[in-house]
Amino acid sequence: MKTGNLAFELADLRAEQERQAGILRAQAALEGPGSSACRQCGAAIEARRREALPSAITCVACAMETA
Known part of the structure; x- marks a missing residue:
C-alpha cells in the first residue's frame, strides 16, 4: 500500500465525516x-x-x- 494513497483516502473520509456532521447539524436546527x-x-x-x-x-x- 502506498502512503500517498492512504493520505488521500483519509482526507476523503474526513471530508465525508464533516459533510455528514453538517447535515446532522442542519437537520437538528430545522427540528428545533x-x-x-x-x-x-x-x-x-x-x-x-x-x-x-x-x-x-x-x-x-x-x-x-x-x-
Whole structure:
C-alpha cells in the first residue's frame, strides 16, 4: 500500500465525516423550536412564516439579509 494513497483516502473520509456532521447539524436546527420574535432585530415573526417554518428564529427581512 502506498502512503500517498492512504493520505488521500483519509482526507476523503474526513471530508465525508464533516459533510455528514453538517447535515446532522442542519437537520437538528430545522427540528428545533422556533421563536415568536426575531433574534436579530426583535420584530415579531409573522404567523405565516412560523407555520411554514416552525423552527424560524428570524423574520423574513433578516433572513433575506443573511441569504
